[in-house]
Amino acid sequence: xxxxxxxxxxxxxxxxxxxxxxxxxxxxxxxxxxxxxxxxxxxxxxxxxxxxxxxxxxxxxxxxxxxxxxxxxxxxxxxxxxxxxxxxxxxxxxxxxxxxxxxxxxxxxxxxxxxxxxxxx
Amino acid sequence: xxxxxxxxxxxxxxxxxxxxxxxxxxxxxxxxxxxxxxxxxxxxxxxxxxxxxxxxxxxxxxxxxxxxxxxxxxxxxxxxxxxxxxxxxxxxxxxxxxxxxxxxxxxxxxxxxxxxxxxxxxxxxxxxxxxxxxxxxxxxxxxxxxxxxxxxxxxxxxxxxxxxxx
Numbered sequence: 001x002x003x004x005x006x007x008x009x010x011x012x013x014x015x016x017x018x019x020x021x022x023x024x025x026x027x028x029x030x031x032x033x034x035x036x037x038x039x040x041x042x043x044x045x046x047x048x049x050x051x052x053x054x055x056x057x058x059x060x061x062x063x064x065x066x067x068x069x070x071x072x073x074x075x076x077x078x079x080x081x082x083x084x085x086x087x088x089x090x091x092x093x094x095x096x097x098x099x100x101x102x103x104x105x106x107x108x109x110x111x112x113x114x115x116x117x118x119x120x121x
Numbered sequence: 122x123x124x125x126x127x128x129x130x131x132x133x134x135x136x137x138x139x140x141x142x143x144x145x146x147x148x149x150x151x152x153x154x155x156x157x158x159x160x161x162x163x164x165x166x167x168x169x170x171x172x173x174x175x176x177x178x179x180x181x182x183x184x185x186x187x188x189x190x191x192x193x194x195x196x197x198x199x200x201x202x203x204x205x206x207x208x209x210x211x212x213x214x215x216x217x218x219x220x221x222x223x224x225x226x227x228x229x230x231x232x233x234x235x236x237x238x239x240x241x242x243x244x245x246x247x248x249x250x251x252x253x254x255x256x257x258x259x260x261x262x263x264x265x266x267x268x269x270x271x272x273x274x275x276x277x278x279x280x281x282x283x284x285x286x287x
Contacts, residue, residue: 010166011136011173011174013129013132013136013174013177016129020124020128020129021124024124053173055165055166057163083173084169084172084173084176105173106173106176106177106179107177
């Protein structure tokens with residue numbers, strides 16, 4: 001059965017690109033428009049990987065990650081941040097919140113797929 | 122597998138258009154004397170989102186302007202710099218420049234590169250909290266074309282003479 005990825009980004013064009021790339025690689029993708037939407041969808045269905053942007057309305061990426069790590073079913077699910085922010089300070093905050101990795105935008109869709117494959121197979 | 126990014130351009134163009142309209146609405150409504158954290162974050166996000174998309178889809182001209190804009194907005198929303206009416210005016214000018222760049226990509230309409238350079242300098246000077254360098258008012262596009270036409274008029278007679286000379 002195909003693994004499922006939750007892609008959280010307030011940019012429709014980027015969400016579409018991520019979803020297209022990962023579906024082409026054989027994954028199922030659930031899209032969420034912001035952190036709040038992402039948390040609701042994550043609660044409805046436990047996924048194999050979460051990809052999240054940082055700067056989003058209603059709930060940002062760090063808050064989403066902290067909320068997910070508070071759910072028993074998301075203690076071990078890998079979470080990657082996909083964002084333009086790449087400062088050491090932000091990376092440290094991401095790690096502290098519970099993120100497992102970081103991909104800096106702009107990213108190559110091929111590279112994204114390779115990273116996802118390494119993380120969840 | 123190579124992915125054709127151009128299939129996502131139209132979505133990004135629509136998205137950027139909406140973000141620019143939202144940015145303008147927020148800027149016109151913001152209370153400069155006491156801007157809320159929510160308003161500043163929302164204004165920041167419009168620039169941030171456009172920058173992210175422009176970078177991802179290779180629209181370097183737009184990502185360069187939004188990068189400077191985003192940096193300045195980040196300083197303001199973090200309280201490192203107070204929002205002023207001058208900032209709001211500059212952000213509205215930047216919004217017009219980004220719209221022009223967006224239309225350039227989307228519709229092939231001309232982009233005034235002098236105006237783009239001016240707004241970049243303006244945002245950079247505001248970011249460093251220094252007075253913008255006074256530049257001469259940009260020559261209107263029609264006047265510039267007349268100047269170039271005059272240059273070509275001077276050039277052509279010489280070429281004609283050279284052709285006639287054995």
